[in-house]
Every structure is written in C-alpha cells, then in structure tokens.
Amino acid sequence: MLTAIGLDETDESAYRALVSLGASDVPDLSRRLSCGEDDTERALRRLERQGLAAQSSGRPGRWVAAPPGVALGALLTQRRHELEKAELTAALLAEEYRAGAAEPAVHDLVEVVTGAAAVAQRFLQMQLGATEEVCALVTGNPAVVSGTDNDAEEQAAGRGVRYRVVVERSVLDLPHGLTELTAALSRDERVRVVDEVPTKLVVVDRALALVPLSRRAEPAALVVHASGLLELLSGLFESVWREALPLRLGPDGVTEDGPDGPDGTDLEILSLLLAGLTDASVAKQLDLGLRTVQRRVRRLMELAGVTTRLQLGWHAYERGWTTRDT
Known part of the structure; x- marks a missing residue:
C-alpha cells in the first residue's frame, strides 16, 4: 500500500x-x-x-x-x-x-508502426490516453491486439471512457471469445455483432486511429492522426455500428438482440428528458436508480444509431417514440 x-x-x-x-x-x-x-x-x-x-x-x-x-x-x-x-x-x-x-506536414499525419510488440504497445498507449471514447472493429482472428482483451480497457472504463465495439460473429466461437465479451458487457461496454467487419480498426476520441496492415512479413499498423483519412475511418466505424445487432448479458450469458423498440419505461424517460429534466430528476420522478436511467438512455441511443442526446431527441420524434407536442 x-x-x-x-x-x-x-x-x-x-x-x-x-x-x-x-x-x-x-x-x-x-x-x-x-x-x-x-x-x-x-x-x-x-x-x-x-x-x-x-x-x-x-x-x-x-x-x-x-x-x-x-x-x-x-x-x-x-x-x-x-x-x-x-x-x-x-x-x-x-x-x-x-x-x-x-x-502538420502530410507525412506526419500517418505513422507506420512495425513489429508485434510495437503495435501492441501503441494500442496500449492509445487506450491509456483515451479521455472520452474508444471505438473498435474486431475480426475473428486478432493477431496482435483486439478490442476485448487488453487490461488497459478495464482501466480506461474505470475512468469513465466509453467503449463501442463491433465484433465478427466468429469471435463468439473463439476459445475465450464469450468470456472476454462477458467481461466487456459487465463493464457496461456497448458491444454489437455482425457477420463480418471490413477491417480491424481502433478509433480513440475521434483524434487517433489504428489500422493493422496485412500481408507483411511481420505485424504492422498505421496510426492515423486528425485528417480526412481519420474522418473516413470514423465514418466507416459508424456505418458498421448502425448495421450491427447489440449483444446483451442476460441470465443465460451473452445473447444477441434483434432490432426492437423502446418499452413503456423508455418512453416515459424520453418524454421527461425532452421536457428538460435532468437524469437525476427523471430517476426520482419514476422511482428508478440513476444508473438505470442512464443505462436505458444509452440503449435508446444504440437503437437509434446515434451518439449524442441531441440526435436522440430528433430521432425520437421521427420514429414516433414520443408525441410531437411533448
């Protein structure tokens, strides 16, 4: 001590x-x-x-x-x-x-990191330096790093860093796949699944991205700094995220959710939030825990495929989740 x-x-x-x-x-x-x-x-x-x-x-x-x-x-x-x-x-x-x-000069916008140890270390540094959000696309054959097996992930989540991860369905069949996904979901990370992701990818705070390079004699990766290329990679992640299905941690372990809509409690929370109440006020009025309210709001954002509460309000009106005169 x-x-x-x-x-x-x-x-x-x-x-x-x-x-x-x-x-x-x-x-x-x-x-x-x-x-x-x-x-x-x-x-x-x-x-x-x-x-x-x-x-x-x-x-x-x-x-x-x-x-x-x-x-x-x-x-x-x-x-x-x-x-x-x-x-x-x-x-x-x-x-x-x-x-x-x-x-920055053009050549400073992209770094090439070579070697398994160097790539893993760079991924570790990116997570330890994250302040807001880490987004990852994970394939079924992670060679050096993955979005669900790094100790730094737990440290970052403990600091309040949000995680959004999309995994290929084959990850569920890996020897430790379900164990790692269960650990991630238990930390309130948001995990979705698709049949296949286009590439391995990690985006941190929309300021830095890591893209592994394939077909090389030794592992290597590109580290992309703020640029049009980074915006393109962020957009790629968001498009895959919108099409993926959420994974949940239930009594029977990790389960896959089909597309669904908000329940009655969700609609009450939405209406009160759109009326200007804070999360704490909504929790008190509906006799819910604050974390329950925040968890339900995160789920609604997942269902709507949005990343901000302002976008959630707009989608709530468009999808008919709340009346327009609320």
Whole structure:
C-alpha cells in the first residue's frame, strides 16, 4: 500500500512492524520479517534515510518508528509536489506538441508502426490516453491486439471512457471469445455483432486511429492522426455500428438482440428528458436508480444509431417514440 511513496515490500513490512512493536532490535525484527539480518538492517537504513525510523538514543541497538502522521505525511507531500511538477511538464510538452502540430506536414499525419510488440504497445498507449471514447472493429482472428482483451480497457472504463465495439460473429466461437465479451458487457461496454467487419480498426476520441496492415512479413499498423483519412475511418466505424445487432448479458450469458423498440419505461424517460429534466430528476420522478436511467438512455441511443442526446431527441420524434407536442 505504501509503494506509491517509494517503499518496497520489505521496507513497508519493517516499518509496520516497528509501528506495532514500538521498538525492536535487528535480530528480533529479522525473525518477524522472516528475512536475513543483513536485509533487515538495509531496510532499516533505507527507512532512516526517508525519516521513517531512527536508532533509539536511550536503548542502543534498538530501532523505533517515526510517528506515521508526521513522517508519512511529509513523504506524501513530497510525492504530491513531484506529481504536480510532472503534470506541469506534461502540460508544457503537450502545448509544445500542439504548437508544432498546428500545421502538420502530410507525412506526419500517418505513422507506420512495425513489429508485434510495437503495435501492441501503441494500442496500449492509445487506450491509456483515451479521455472520452474508444471505438473498435474486431475480426475473428486478432493477431496482435483486439478490442476485448487488453487490461488497459478495464482501466480506461474505470475512468469513465466509453467503449463501442463491433465484433465478427466468429469471435463468439473463439476459445475465450464469450468470456472476454462477458467481461466487456459487465463493464457496461456497448458491444454489437455482425457477420463480418471490413477491417480491424481502433478509433480513440475521434483524434487517433489504428489500422493493422496485412500481408507483411511481420505485424504492422498505421496510426492515423486528425485528417480526412481519420474522418473516413470514423465514418466507416459508424456505418458498421448502425448495421450491427447489440449483444446483451442476460441470465443465460451473452445473447444477441434483434432490432426492437423502446418499452413503456423508455418512453416515459424520453418524454421527461425532452421536457428538460435532468437524469437525476427523471430517476426520482419514476422511482428508478440513476444508473438505470442512464443505462436505458444509452440503449435508446444504440437503437437509434446515434451518439449524442441531441440526435436522440430528433430521432425520437421521427420514429414516433414520443408525441410531437411533448
């Protein structure tokens, strides 16, 4: 738990033991930590350098712990300052990058990444840098990366990044296909299925795309930056997304939904939202949970094939999901 402030497992165990005991000599502490006396003494010296432990002046040969509230507080403050400096440096570098990319040369709009490890690393970086949405087309034979098997996906989803993934039907027959899809759906990711996707594709925040290259001796991919080509790739994803059928996580596992319409509760939610109520107000008025309201709104957006609530309102009128005088 204290690795974030620079302590390794042995240092933390030694400090916790000293806090618990009040004072201890090296042999006794070594037995408690189940490690050699030399390793124990080195850990104590490291704690001493960080102000977390000191040799007792009244009891030679024994070590005492510094008060956690003071000692750990000082280390936390130091780490916060270091993080603030790192954030400032990152912001300055980002500003410098934006300034240099304001008028990018044509050859800077597309990168070629070669090698399985390099492609996988680039995909990982894109997900870790995502702030809004990751869209992916996934084939039945992911060679390097896929839209459903990266640990970074769980981290990004935990930060509130939305995922929309279209998988080929053959993905459901892969050895771990259903397991990975179940995990994705349990994180409230939106997953759809089609018979075949035109290409593997990942689009992040509509600002960056990754397109694997085929027919090469080693795996490679194109990284496409903001450009007309990126807009074309984003449009390709949206067209496939509109034609795909949603996958749901039900009592019997992952199931495929046919095209359907909103139920009575959906229509009530739509009417209240179009009347100007917030999600929280709608949830309170209909005696629903806030997450339930938000989940139903996301499903309505899927059914309408739209990406914004403004578009949803327009489609609701056009499809007759709510009366025009609401």
